[in-house]
Amino acid sequence: MPELPEVEITRLGLMPLINHKVSQVVIRNSSLRWPVNLALNSILKDMPLVGLQRRGKYIFASFPIGTLIIHLGMSGRLCIASKKSAVQKHDHVDIIFNGPENKILRYRDPRRFGSITWTEDDPYQHKLIMSLGPEPLDNEFSADYLYEKLRNKSVCIKNAIMNSHVVVGVGNIYASESLFQARVQPHRPAHKISKDEIKSIVDAIKDVIENAINKGGSTLNDFFDVDGKSGYFQNEHHVYARKGMPCYLCDHPILQITLGQRSSFYCKNCQK
Ligand SMILES: [Zn+2]
Structure with missing residues (x-):
């Protein structure tokens, strides 16, 4: 997708x-x-x-x-x-x-x-657009904003950040990768995440999305060609689709769980 x-x-x-x-x-x-x-x-x-x-x-x-x-x-x-x-x-x-x-x-x-x-x-x-949450790279998407938005939500943090009314554009891959970078396990309830952790999550989302745009920008010609490839920029996933493979940071095997009917990947050792 x-x-x-x-x-x-x-x-x-x-x-x-x-x-x-x-x-x-x-x-x-x-x-x-x-x-x-x-x-x-x-x-x-x-x-x-x-x-x-x-x-x-x-x-x-x-x-x-x-x-x-x-x-x-x-x-x-x-x-x-x-x-x-x-x-x-x-x-x-x-x-x-x-x-x-x-x-x-x-x-x-x-x-x-x-x-x-x-x-x-x-x-x-437009009705499709009006209720969308902020853009991940805009200043409006901040730790204060996300903390406020999630502090009464018992849904797991991964599903919370994938909700386009909370923030747009954090799909399945980027959610797993951002939570790995922020060192937060994906199934924790959103309202139990500390403010410091929320800040790490916001920073990680911005970082992961910005990197993907930059990577994609460097492949723009290939990507956009009529016969070119489409889909994800496949490079450098730390956890996504790496079930059972060693974590790049600690060698523990990456775990896979299902949250909201989507596969989620994380390192139990690196993410708390
Ligand atoms: Zn690890």
Whole structure:
């Protein structure tokens, strides 16, 4: 599943499309998580793409009269294709731009849990967006904020930080990795975590997400190529998917448990 760093790299990769005008929107399959607006071709024709923002795992592609709110779901990806790139089975939507290169913004999604939603209102006030928690890299996401937010919550800390109403963009991998870096076991109840530990968790989340974005940035060309790889930046997991393998810090085997139906990995020796 694309996580926040992948979505941010996708956003950066789309930047060359800014200021290009749409010549045509081709919808081959409108049955995404929610139906794609079939009038998009007439709505967007001749409209320039004027901005690309990200909020959580949503990309906002803005035009003078409105915004496409795009979510990649479980398996979605956006790439820049050219007229020469062959259309593949799961290429559901193409936004074709004018210009000498006829660049195409192509949405591919085998499982179709993603969405492309058109709004002419403020996208930040959209019902999908309004209730989202702060961005992990914003100052608003602080130890004070998280401590306040969790001090009455008995849910385990890993599920708490994966809740997008608490903070956006901390998916399964980044949650396990952040808690390892903060030395906190994933199944502890959120309200039993000390303020100092909360501070370590906040610092670790920022660090892990920022590193992933930086790593992804260095692979931007490969990542974004129409035939390039998608998905996680697989490098350097300390605990995630390392069940039974020795902890890099202490050699104890990494344990796997299930929390909220998701696999969680941790070192019992390093994490308290
Ligand atoms: Zn360890």
